[in-house]
Amino acid sequence: MSILSLLREDLRDFGGYRSARSDExxxxxxxxxxxxxxxxxxxxxxxxxRYPDPQPPGLRSALARLYGCRxxxxxxxxxxDEAIDLLLRALCPPGAGCAVITTPTFGMYAVCARLHGTRLxxxxxxxxxxxHACDFDTVAAVAQxxxxxxxxxxxxxxxxxxxxxxxxxxxxxxRLRGTGVVVVDEAYxxxxxxxxxxxxxxxxxNIAVLRTLSKAHALAGARIGCVVxxxxxxxxxxxxxxxxxxxxxxxxxxxxxxxxxxxxxxRERVERAVEERDRLQAAFTALTGIRRxxxxxxxxxxxxxxxxxxxxxxxxxxGIVVRxxxxxxxxxxxxxxxxxxxxxxxxxxxxxxxxAGLARVAPPQADPRDRVLA
Ligand SMILES: *Cc1c(COP(=O)(O)O)cnc(C)c1O
Numbered sequence: 001m002s003i004l005s006l007l008r009e010d011l012r013d014f015g016g017y018r019s020a021r022s023d024e025x026x027x028x029x030x031x032x033x034x035x036x037x038x039x040x041x042x043x044x045x046x047x048x049x050r051y052p053d054p055q056p057p058g059l060r061s062a063l064a065r066l067y068g069c070r071x072x073x074x075x076x077x078x079x080x081d082e083a084i085d086l087l088l089r090a091l092c093p094p095g096a097g098c099a100v101i102t103t104p105t106f107g108m109y110a111v112c113a114r115l116h117g118t119r120l121x122x123x124x125x126x127x128x129x130x131x132h133a134c135d136f137d138t139v140a141a142v143a144q145x146x147x148x149x150x151x152x153x154x155x156x157x158x159x160x161x162x163x164x165x166x167x168x169x170x171x172x173x174x175r176l177r178g179t180g181v182v183v184v185d186e187a188y189x190x191x192x193x194x195x196x197x198x199x200x201x202x203x204x205x206n207i208a209v210l211r212t213l214s215k216a217h218a219l220a221g222a223r224i225g226c227v228v229x230x231x232x233x234x235x236x237x238x239x240x241x242x243x244x245x246x247x248x249x250x251x252x253x254x255x256x257x258x259x260x261x262x263x264x265x266x267r268e269r270v271e272r273a274v275e276e277r278d279r280l281q282a283a284f285t286a287l288t289g290i291r292r293x294x295x296x297x298x299x300x301x302x303x304x305x306x307x308x309x310x311x312x313x314x315x316x317x318x319g320i321v322v323r324x325x326x327x328x329x330x331x332x333x334x335x336x337x338x339x340x341x342x343x344x345x346x347x348x349x350x351x352x353x354x355x356a357g358l359a360r361v362a363p364p365q366a367d368p369r370d371r372v373l374a
Contacts, residue, residue: 016239161296
């Protein structure tokens with residue numbers, strides 16, 4: 001069965017907007033898009049008088065090489081946030097349909113579903129001694145019962161930091177074959193130094209993987225992310241996307257960030273972030289007033305405090321802003337702290353009462369375990 005059977009029925013013959021870039025013509029005088037014939041005069045705008053390529057082939061193939069897929073299996077857009085929205089719009093009829101999430105998780109799945117009128121069913125992650133774990137059997141059963149077109153998984157999880165096992169993701173996709181698409185949001189996978197679900201695409205055409213340049217590649221301001229999936233699904237998503245989704249300056253920045261020297265620097269930065277994460281995790285475990293530090297495979301730590309308000313205020317008093325998670329069910333005592341530079345991380349430890357000097361000489365633990373104090 002083709003993946004196209006999962007598309008909204010009313011969109012199966014939808015061609016999307018035909019932009020000036022849709023027709024492939026040869027020409028030397030281009031008067032088909034109502035662009036200005038002269039460049040603008042403001043500094044830096046000279047190269048921008050034309051509409052950009054909707055999917056610049058150079059960027060697409062650089063991203064496809066980076067993520068290990070074919071060019072036609074990848075759609076670039078305005079961050080992976082856009083991909084979440086596109087998947088919902090292409091697969092769920094507006095005001096109907098259902099998607100499964102596993103809380104606590106990234107908030108955009110619920111925001112996009114709400115805007116589109118898609119009903120959400122939650123199969124909460126199980127908060128056990130090893131961290132947050134996905135109950136894949138229940139996810140599969142609920143998705144089947146509710147005829148969910150989409151299941152949103154996040155690996156490593158935000159905010160939990162937990163990595164989902166690829167064999168379980170593959171088995172879920174197998175069970176939902178013909179009924180739904182398993183979306184694996186890998187915004188932080190670089191920090192897990194682990195295999196991507198992109199490797200599962202050949203065997204499972206109902207998996208869609210979200211990747212982004214926003215986190216490990218230090219390019220959040222450029223808004224470049226992508227969805228990697230079956231080529232037919234990608235083509236359908238493209239028809240639902242804005243005509244010119246990628247601003248030219250952002251494309252150029254992304255290409256610069258994907259050159260080999262920049263990629264080497266990215267790998268270095270990721271290594272440092274992972275070292276710092278593990279150092280901070282170990283240091284937190286030794287602090288008093290901390291209930292739990294979840295083992296993280298991402299570039300943040302989820303920490304539960306005896307006195308979360310007090311911790312939040314002490315950090316703020318030191319000028320450090322962290323993410324307050326206390327409104328999230330099950331995380332009423334938690335803060336999420338992004339990994340900063342070594343000095344910034346020391347400032348976090350100092351504000352929370354540790355001696356930063358001591359914390360830094362503590363040997364980094366290769367495999368820090370969760371410590372449950374409460
Ligand atoms: C940050 C984040 C994103 C957003 O990525 P963009 O590419 O910047 O839109 C997606 N998913 C998760 C889980 C995130 O934490």
